[in-house]
Amino acid sequence: AQKITQTQPGMFVQEKEAVTLDCTYDTSDPSYGLFWYKQPSSGEMIFLIYQGSYDQQNATEGRYSLNFQKARKSANLVISASQLGDSAMYFCAMRQGGTSYGKLTFGQGTILTVHP
Amino acid sequence: GAGVSQSPSNKVTEKGKDVELRCDPISGHTALYWYRQSLGQGLEFLIYFQGNSAPDKSGLPSDRFSAERTGGSVSTLTIQRTQQEDSAVYLCASGLTSGTHNEQFFGPGTRLTVL
Numbered sequence: 001a002q003k004i005t006q007t008q009p010g011m012f013v014q015e016k017e018a019v020t021l022d023c024t025y026d027t028s029d030p031s032y033g034l035f036w037y038k039q040p041s042s043g044e045m046i047f048l049i050y051q052g053s054y055d056q057q058n059a060t061e062g063r064y065s066l067n068f069q070k071a072r073k074s075a076n077l078v079i080s081a082s083q084l085g086d087s088a089m090y091f092c093a094m095r096q097g098g099t100s101y102g103k104l105t106f107g108q109g110t111i112l113t114v115h116p
Numbered sequence: 117g118a119g120v121s122q123s124p125s126n127k128v129t130e131k132g133k134d135v136e137l138r139c140d141p142i143s144g145h146t147a148l149y150w151y152r153q154s155l156g157q158g159l160e161f162l163i164y165f166q167g168n169s170a171p172d173k174s175g176l177p178s179d180r181f182s183a184e185r186t187g188g189s190v191s192t193l194t195i196q197r198t199q200q201e202d203s204a205v206y207l208c209a210s211g212l213t214s215g216t217h218n219e220q221f222f223g224p225g226t227r228l229t230v231l
Contacts, residue, residue, distance in 0.1 A: 035219060045207065045222035091159065100218040101147045101211060103172055106159035 003027075004092050006107035013082045014115050020067070021077045021110045023092030031098035034075040036066070039109070040088040048090075051075055079112075087114045118142065120223035122208050128229045129198055137193040137226045141210030148191050149211070149220060150183060151175075154204035162206075165191060166213060198230045 003026040013019040025034065036048040051059045051066045059066040067076040079086055089111050093104040121140045129135050141148050150162040161175040165185040176182070180198075185191040195202055205227050209220035 037222075043205070044224055045209070047219040047221070050219060093159075099213075100215055101164075101166070101213040103149065103161040103164050103175070104151075104220060105161065108158050 004094050004105055004107035006090075006092055006110050008110045009108075010111045010113070012113050012115060013079075015084060016081055018078060018080045019082055019112065021079070021090050021092075021112065023075045023077065023107055025073050025075065025092075025094050027073075027094065027096055029096045031096075033095045033100075034066070034068070035093040035095070035104060036064070036075075036077045037091045037093060038086075038088045039091065045091075049077065082114045084114050084116060087112060120208055120210050120221055122206075122223040122226050124226060125224065126227045126229075128231065130231050131200060132197055134194065134196045135198055135228065137195075137206050137208075137228070139191045139193070139208030139210075139223060141189060141191070141208070142221055143189075144212075145210035145221070146188065146213045147211045147218075147220075148185055149209040150191070150193050151207045151209065152204045153207055153225070157204075159207075162193070195228075198228075200230050203228055203230045 005024045032053045034051045038046045049059050049061045049064045051068045058068050063080045065078045089109045091109045092107040095102050123138045148165040153159045163183050164172040167188045168185050180196045183193045205225040207225045209222045211220045212218045
């Protein structure tokens with residue numbers, strides 16, 4: 001069974017600093033995709049970044065980058081130059097299999113608080 | 117363009133009543149997903165539609181839950197004989213099935229409270 005683990009219930013960071021949110025996963029399928037979503041207090045889920053299991057390079061999207069360590073089965077999200085608007089819940093998710101569609105399995109989430 | 121919309125945004129019902137939750141996906145998205153978010157269980161997958169058929173219903177928690185999609189567009193999630201443990205935010209998402217990573221685009225959710 002596939003499983004996603006986010007071990008940090010809450011994280012605090014100073015504005016303009018970088019922060020790493022941890023995510024480990026467990027799957028026996030060699031083909032999978034990893035996603036990070038942000039959920040502000042308003043409730044909407046916002047897609048941030050994607051990493052495919054066969055991607056050679058770590059994914060980057062603006063201030064977001066994914067530290068993908070396949071052998072350790074970890075896919076940590078790095079947010080550089082934190083902003084007050086980054087305060088939100090962050091979810092790591094996995095889609096198993098070689099297709100580009102299908103259900104996501106989510107971790108428990110990490111609440112990030114950015115201090116001024 | 118318009119995003120995923122869901123209605124109602126809030127629903128309060130009494131235990132034992134039936135409820136219907138509606139999702140309007142992004143136009144052209146062939147895949148549609150229902151998830152449930154609750155404090156105790158986190159974010160759980162319920163059902164996935166490709167077009168009007170549901171190849172994955174593995175997350176539906178009981179036979180009180182059903183869903184349909186018509187015209188490859190609007191979907192309705194029905195919960196019969198609601199129980200207090202059904203209280204949660206029900207999220208709908210849509211996405212493409214061609215392309216590479218195809219992220220899922222989520223709606224604002226329906227908050228269901230069963231008294």
